[in-house]
Amino acid sequence: MTLVGWVQVLVFFALIVAVTKPLGVFMHRVFETGEAPLGRFLGRIENSIYKLFGVDPKREQDWKEYCFALLAFSALGVLVTYGIERLQGHLPFNPQHFPGVPQELAFNTAGSFVTNTNWQSYSGESTMSYLTQMAGLAWHNFTSAASGIAVALCLARGFTRRGGPAGPKTLGNFWVDLNRSILYVLLPLSFLFALVLVSQGVIQNLKPYLDVTTLEGAKQTLTLGPVASQEAIKQLGTNGGGFFNANAAHPFENPTPFTNLISLFLIFAIPAGLTYTYGRMAKDSKQGWILFAAMSFLFFAGLVVCYHAEAGGNSAFAGLPLQQTLGNMEGKEARFGVAASTLYATVTTDASCGAVNAMHDSFTALGGLVPLVNIELSEVVFGGVGAGLYGMLIFVVLSVFIAGLMVGRTPEYLGKKVEAKDIQLATLYILVFPIIILGFAAWAAVSAMGVSSLNNNGAHGLSEILYAFSSAAGNNGSAFAGLNANTPFWNIALGISMLAGRFLMIVPALGIAGAMVAKKVVAPSLGTFPTNGPLFAFLLVSVILIVGALTFFPALSLGPIVDHFQSLQGKVF
Amino acid sequence: MxxxxxxxxxxxxxxxxxxxxxxxxxxxxxxxxxxxxxxxGSLARGDTGQVVGSELIGQVFATPPYLQGRPSAAGNGYDPTASSGSNLGPTSKKLRDRAIADVARLRKENPDAPMPIPDDLVTASASGLDPELSPEAALWQAPRIARARGVAEDRIRAVIENRTEARDLGFLGEPRVNVLEVNLTLDQQFGKPHPAGPTAAAGTR
Known part of the structure; x- marks a missing residue:
């Protein structure tokens, strides 16, 4: 590890701290005040969009209506993207004349982008037309991110609205939250940052690939396309789906260490800002900052381990006359080096982004363990846009419950009692995740359909399987990419994991919101456990770590941990 | 409903x-x-203005007079239609064997270069299209380039040092050297090497 490497980390983190409040305040204005925060012109566009939708923005929905709207919109999204992929051969913006995408892959990809996962079983540059990239995929980068924000808002309103049993049981209007997050947050920032990225070398055009003759006289085909517009929203919406197979390691997606910093900033900006928005909704900004603090602790803990492991070099080269002062450079780009690569790997898996600027499969065993653990902690470390906040709030409910058990009182949060039904829903939310991951991973590990896709032998092969299902169920989308996931078994199994990992978790989260919103508000008493102090942050972090460790430690010990000890002995398979 | x-x-x-x-x-x-x-695409142009690639996308250099980039797992090497890393992990025999072969090749092609070899010269990048090298890895190749072009090693080193980019804003990423830019400058200053042609470039790595 180097000093300059840590300066890079700290500058990045300082930018996130700096943006949290202003962006949080802005999003509070967007979602909770009904104002037109970016001037009357956009306000007029907003209203015409409601007319086109055919909705009355004044009418609020209860949790079931809200949930139905979200599910219906997502289901249509799967169908439309599936259709565009299958038909791309007959549609415009296809200068490379790519044929329609095969069925299983089209299903996997549609599910992947609707769920904000952006797992990619395909190579963009040899599979997807520009139309599919723009209208089939980047479209979902907006809508799935907006849906995540909507769910987080819904849950936050459930906790923070103070109507009591006599008040309304509604939680907002899905179509309003969707429209406003796209129009006021995602679109303007994406447009702005897309142009910043282009100025640094990210490409943006609709031209066919270009054949050139290299200096040594060989032929090279340069791939082109509308990359920057997708890159900006892919980071901002924590989607992570690359235009190209190599994702943000590709020089046309992420040409310089400066664009790398911008990408990292975009990934964490909204999730960090939402913690402040939440504090403002709770009328106690400390409630938000305490979540921010817990997240920051877990962020740095993961980063230190990952950076330290990668800086130590690659054991596969032990004994060779190599100077490994740069650290483990297999699967990393020269311009980023170990510091910027491990920072990216930590950020992209803390948030459920899944973009990569280095190949996690080639990380050292412990370096690769960190991204995997980050995902398996349910991506609550800032997390996906919206998804991070609502995931964290579920853990808050659980922590409050455990604290209540310890002192023998009915737990309460923000003045609302947490009761049996809420805990059942929270437990369901927590359990869905390991059931998908461990269930499918076990199946894949013992079936020929599963193991025939592996790129690495030995314990590292199990890590590839575990990572794939964790990434899919966690809606992350990064990969130990040696695994050949473009087979019917993997496409279907991962497709199901992604859909289950998104919607089977959103429904209980919205259920909790519905149960919470109309609860009686009790004044804090001496026996109330304060949820805005360091003690609570400590408890919250402990609960996250304990739940994660109890669930996944046995599996991890057979994968990355065995891999680590074998690599220490210099074993290769 | x-x-x-x-x-x-x-x-x-x-x-x-x-x-x-x-x-x-x-x-x-x-x-x-x-x-x-x-x-x-930030296209790079040769002496007559013809497009020879992109500044941002690495290309295969296999002949002695040119600065050579990192091993590439993109297709048969630096194929932009198949960007990819090797995805081989730390306990992969394939990775170790590949590194052993690369070390042997580099030692043979660079008899005058010092040991040990900078590790970016035997590690495949994440994209397979990495256009750059660490300054150490570029300078390491100077003796070979100098001999193949028949010029003093100092002059080659000067070109590389001139083309070395510092960290962005002084603290972001790593210092680096763009391989194609160095080679364009080499050709400009010392003339195109002979023989240059498709046969020399056929090596896939």
Whole structure:
């Protein structure tokens, strides 16, 4: 590890701290005040969009209506993207004349982008037309991110609205939250940052690939396309789906260490800002900052381990006359080096982004363990846009419950009692995740359909399987990419994991919101456990770590941990 | 419920047109207007103005007079239509064998270069298209380039040092050298090497 490497980390983190409040305040204005925060012109566009939708923005929905709207919109999204992929051969913006995408892959990809996962079983540059990239995929980068924000808002309103049993049981209007997050947050920032990225070398055009003759006289085909517009929203919406197979390691997606910093900033900006928005909704900004603090602790803990492991070099080269002062450079780009690569790997898996600027499969065993653990902690470390906040709030409910058990009182949060039904829903939310991951991973590990896709032998092969299902169920989308996931078994199994990992978790989260919103508000008493102090942050972090460790430690010990000890002995398979 | 489904359908169409078409097309227009050269791939040109690649995309250099880039797992080497890393992990025999072979090749091709070898010369990048090298790895090749071109090693080192880029803003990423830019400068200053042609470039790594 180097000093300059840590300066890079700290500058990045300082930018996130700096943006949290202003962006949080802005999003509070967007979602909770009904104002037109970016001037009357956009306000007029907003209203015409409601007319086109055919909705009355004044009418609020209860949790079931809200949930139905979200599910219906997502289901249509799967169908439309599936259709565009299958038909791309007959549609415009296809200068490379790519044929329609095969069925299983089209299903996997549609599910992947609707769920904000952006797992990619395909190579963009040899599979997807520009139309599919723009209208089939980047479209979902907006809508799935907006849906995540909507769910987080819904849950936050459930906790923070103070109507009591006599008040309304509604939680907002899905179509309003969707429209406003796209129009006021995602679109303007994406447009702005897309142009910043282009100025640094990210490409943006609709031209066919270009054949050139290299200096040594060989032929090279340069791939082109509308990359920057997708890159900006892919980071901002924590989607992570690359235009190209190599994702943000590709020089046309992420040409310089400066664009790398911008990408990292975009990934964490909204999730960090939402913690402040939440504090403002709770009328106690400390409630938000305490979540921010817990997240920051877990962020740095993961980063230190990952950076330290990668800086130590690659054991596969032990004994060779190599100077490994740069650290483990297999699967990393020269311009980023170990510091910027491990920072990216930590950020992209803390948030459920899944973009990569280095190949996690080639990380050292412990370096690769960190991204995997980050995902398996349910991506609550800032997390996906919206998804991070609502995931964290579920853990808050659980922590409050455990604290209540310890002192023998009915737990309460923000003045609302947490009761049996809420805990059942929270437990369901927590359990869905390991059931998908461990269930499918076990199946894949013992079936020929599963193991025939592996790129690495030995314990590292199990890590590839575990990572794939964790990434899919966690809606992350990064990969130990040696695994050949473009087979019917993997496409279907991962497709199901992604859909289950998104919607089977959103429904209980919205259920909790519905149960919470109309609860009686009790004044804090001496026996109330304060949820805005360091003690609570400590408890919250402990609960996250304990739940994660109890669930996944046995599996991890057979994968990355065995891999680590074998690599220490210099074993290769 | 039918009403909600109808709303969902209309919202699908409207958001798709807005974010899936209008946004990328508007971005393309603005990019073309403001940063046309960047938006179209930062193309690099040779002495007669012909396009020889992109500044940002690495290409295969296998002959002694040229600075050579890192091993590439993209297709048969630096194939932009198949960007990829090797994805081989720390306990992979394939990775170890590949490194042993690369070390042997590098020692044979660079008899005058010092040991040990900088590790970016035997590790495959993440994209397979990495256009750059660490300054150490570039300077390490100077003796071979100097001999093949028949010029003093100092002059080759000067070109490389001239072309070395510091960390962005002084603290972001790593210092680096763009391989294609160095080779264009070498050709410009010392002339095109002979023989150069497709046969020399056939090596795939």
């Amino acid at each position: 039918r009403k909600e489904l109808l709303i969902a359908l209309r919202a699908t169409v409207v958001t798709l047109l807005l974010t899936g078409l209008l946004y990328p097309l508007a971005t393309t227009g603005a990019a073309e207007l403001l940063f046309s050269e960047r938006a179209n």
